Amino acid sequence: MSARAHILKAIRERRPASPPLPRVPGPQQQGAGIQSRFCESLILAGAEWVPESAIGDWGSYLQKHYPDCQNFVTALPELAGPGLQFLPATTDARSLRNVDVAIIKGDWGVAENGAIWVPQEQLPARVLPFITQHLILLLPTDKIVETMHDAYHYIRPDTTPFGVFIAGPSKTADIEQSLVKGAQGARSELVVLQPGAA
Amino acid sequence: MSQHATKAHAFLANEERANWHDQSLWMVREKRDRASGQIPDWEQLRDCASGIKDHVLANLDNYLEEFEAHALANGVQVHWARNAAEHNTIVEGILRKHNARRVVKSKSMLTEECQLNEHLHRQGIEVIDTDLGERIIQLLEEPPSHIVMPAIHLKKEEIGELFHQKLGTQAGATDPKYLTEAARHHLRARFMESDAAITGVNFAIAETGGIVVCTNEGNADMGVHLAPVQIHCMGIEKIIPKAEHLGVFTRLLGRSATGQPITVFTSHFHQPEPGREMHIVLVDNGRTEQLGREKFRNSLKCIRCGACMNTCPIYRRSGGHSYGATVPGPIGSILTPGQDLKRYSDLPFASTLCGSCSDVCPVKINIHEQLYEWRQEIARQHELPASKRLSMRIAGWVLASPARYRFFGKWARRALQWLPRWMVYHRLNAWGKGREMPEPPRQSFKEWYQNEKPKQS
Ligand code: SF4
Numbered sequence: 075m076s077a078r079a080h081i082l083k084a085i086r087e088r089r090p091a092s093p094p095l096p097r098v099p100g101p102q103q104q105g106a107g108i109q110s111r112f113c114e115s116l117i118l119a120g121a122e123w124v125p126e127s128a129i130g131d132w133g134s135y136l137q138k139h140y141p142d143c144q145n146f147v148t149a150l151p152e153l154a155g156p157g158l159q160f161l162p163a164t165t166d167a168r169s170l171r172n173v174d175v176a177i178i179k180g181d182w183g184v185a186e187n188g189a190i191w192v193p194q195e196q197l198p199a200r201v202l203p204f205i206t207q208h209l210i211l212l213l214p215t216d217k218i219v220e221t222m223h224d225a226y227h228y229i230r231p232d233t234t235p236f237g238v239f240i241a242g243p244s245k246t247a248d249i250e251q252s253l254v255k256g257a258q259g260a261r262s263e264l265v266v267l268q269p270g271a272a
Numbered sequence: 273m274s275q276h277a278t279k280a281h282a283f284l285a286n287e288e289r290a291n292w293h294d295q296s297l298w299m300v301r302e303k304r305d306r307a308s309g310q311i312p313d314w315e316q317l318r319d320c321a322s323g324i325k326d327h328v329l330a331n332l333d334n335y336l337e338e339f340e341a342h343a344l345a346n347g348v349q350v351h352w353a354r355n356a357a358e359h360n361t362i363v364e365g366i367l368r369k370h371n372a373r374r375v376v377k378s379k380s381m382l383t384e385e386c387q388l389n390e391h392l393h394r395q396g397i398e399v400i401d402t403d404l405g406e407r408i409i410q411l412l413e414e415p416p417s418h419i420v421m422p423a424i425h426l427k428k429e430e431i432g433e434l435f436h437q438k439l440g441t442q443a444g445a446t447d448p449k450y451l452t453e454a455a456r457h458h459l460r461a462r463f464m465e466s467d468a469a470i471t472g473v474n475f476a477i478a479e480t481g482g483i484v485v486c487t488n489e490g491n492a493d494m495g496v497h498l499a500p501v502q503i504h505c506m507g508i509e510k511i512i513p514k515a516e517h518l519g520v521f522t523r524l525l526g527r528s529a530t531g532q533p534i535t536v537f538t539s540h541f542h543q544p545e546p547g548r549e550m551h552i553v554l555v556d557n558g559r560t561e562q563l564g565r566e567k568f569r570n571s572l573k574c575i576r577c578g579a580c581m582n583t584c585p586i587y588r589r590s591g592g593h594s595y596g597a598t599v600p601g602p603i604g605s606i607l608t609p610g611q612d613l614k615r616y617s618d619l620p621f622a623s624t625l626c627g628s629c630s631d632v633c634p635v636k637i638n639i640h641e642q643l644y645e646w647r648q649e650i651a652r653q654h655e656l657p658a659s660k661r662l663s664m665r666i667a668g669w670v671l672a673s674p675a676r677y678r679f680f681g682k683w684a685r686r687a688l689q690w691l692p693r694w695m696v697y698h699r700l701n702a703w704g705k706g707r708e709m710p711e712p713p714r715q716s717f718k719e720w721y722q723n724e725k726p727k728q729s
Pocket of ligand 1: 528573574575576577578579580581603629632633634635636637639
């Protein structure tokens with residue numbers, strides 16, 4: 075008997091009677107002040123945020139706020155320009171080892187924890203938001219929902235080959251419980267809030 | 273003394289360190305309390321998670337088949353392993369096919385349980401653990417002492433010294449930031465040159481065939497996305513029916529584990545990148561057996577958050593290594609006797625049965641009740657240590673007869689007052705070690721009641 079058949083048989087012989095599958099909480103209305111709750115969660119997660127209007131010219135904004143960085147990349151062609159390289163969707167992962175700052179777009183934000191959903195379609199390579207030293211995420215404000223229940227109401231994770239919720243910079247507390255940002259992934263996360271369609 | 277008691281004794285010899293360990297974990301428990309307190313429907317959420325897991329266990333065969341069908345349709349290769357040896361052979365086979373010699377691995381309690389690293393090392397394949405805590409203990413050649421915080425038992429001075437020797441950091445450097453930075457450089461180089469990446473799995477979704485991996489460091493993603501082959505190893509109990517159930521579990525996991533509202537990265541893998549391979553290994557290794565144990569099958573609902581360890585007064589004061597098991601603490605003590613009753617027969621006794629573990633468990637496993645059940649099971653199978661067996665037999669004999677009970681009660685009240693210390697505090701009286709016996713009352717309750725009764729009527 076194959077391992078598969080063996081395991082399935084063992085389960086069938088031992089499984090208990092089935093209780094019903096509980097219902098999960100349905101989607102909530104986006105309450106007043108959802109944007110400020112989202113921003114608070116971002117700060118708690120160790121991220122920062124600015125409204126898009128505060129950016130002005132991307133080139134000079136990056137130079138001013140990331141003075142030690144040289145290698146700026148984006149997956150958004152409309153942002154690319156001198157000093158900010160556009161990356162096409164077929165970029166080789168290991169070629170990104172020296173990226174200092176990456177600008178990408180998120181699809182959904184979650185107010186209760188500051189997590190932002192980034193599906194593969196927003197990524198020139200899956201590794202980009204992790205391998206970059208600093209991450210900048212653009213998010214339209216009308217795409218913020220209250221909780222993870224709501225997020226999974228709108229997101230079908232199997233419609234993308236890979237997708238990730240990102241909540242702040244990479245962190246560790248493995249040395250005596252002291253929180254350090256920039257463990258293996260990005261050292262910082264800046265969220266740029268774009269005005270929603272409405 | 274049992275194994276756990278001996279090791280706990282050694283751990284407690286350094287009182288300052290034991291107190292520090294206790295407090296570090298209690299701090300994490302308090303963070304968990306604050307985080308869970310902010311969710312008004314926390315208890316409903318726990319009920320819901322528990323109910324989903326109950327339902328999964330009762331339909332595990334169907335959900336595994338559903339999961340496999342969808343994963344295959346997504347272009348993922350699915351493997352089944354009955355036990356640790358089969359699991360290790362499967363992983364080794366995939367690595368051999370790709371000629372992989374350098375492997376990066378993110379946290380996976382399952383591969384720890386199967387001793388995959390040791391197996392691959394024997395085959396000449398190098399495995400680098402990439403979670404910082406895991407890398408630390410790997411360099412130290414120690415097992416993890418906690419399932420979420422593997423190096424929680426170590427002081428920064430010890431890590432500084434280790435990194436000085438192994439990674440060339442400055443002698444005497446102990447700043448966590450500096451040490452983390454050194455590890456970052458060391459690990460980034462490993463990610464760039466790896467031939468394959470292995471991860472654990474937090475959740476596997478039956479209806480989509482995808483898996484979810486949660487980390488704070490981003491090490492699972494660094495590994496997977498930079499390597500030509502990705503392998504995800506999971507126990508068969510990690511299945512959840514639908515994607516919408518992730519809402520329930522992601523809300524519970526981070527808050528219960530470290531008091532974070534969610535882990536930094538919650539990665540959903542459904543298809544390999546074009547031209548690459550994605551493998552999922554489904555492992556039984558004793559889980560179907562546990563499913564057949566009515567009183568203990570509940571333990572398979574565990575989502576490995578570690579909250580029961582952080583809250584446990586015994587774990588906090590004895591350290592993870594004292595359990596001698598891959599999964600230590602309360603949950604480990606109900607999982608391990610099912611794997612090897614003889615070897616782990618002392619672990620269900622490493623508990624005060626205070627019930628704090630069951631109170632914090634996000635999937636509502638009745639951990640302390642199962643500990644109690646295991647004790648009875650162990651007594652039935654004659655696996656009790658001699659000191660317990662003897663005292664239990666005597667106690668049973670005394671308690672079986674009211675006359676004997678009265679006689680010995682009277683005798684004990686006297687004896688405890690007059691006996692010399694060495695006759696009361698000796699090898700058989702484990703309770704009296706580090707504790708004083710209570711002051712014996714002058715009379716029994718029965719005697720007191722007899723005296724009081726006439727006055728009342
Ligand atoms: S038994 Fe419960 S509290 Fe303990 S690790 Fe598992 S899920 Fe967490």
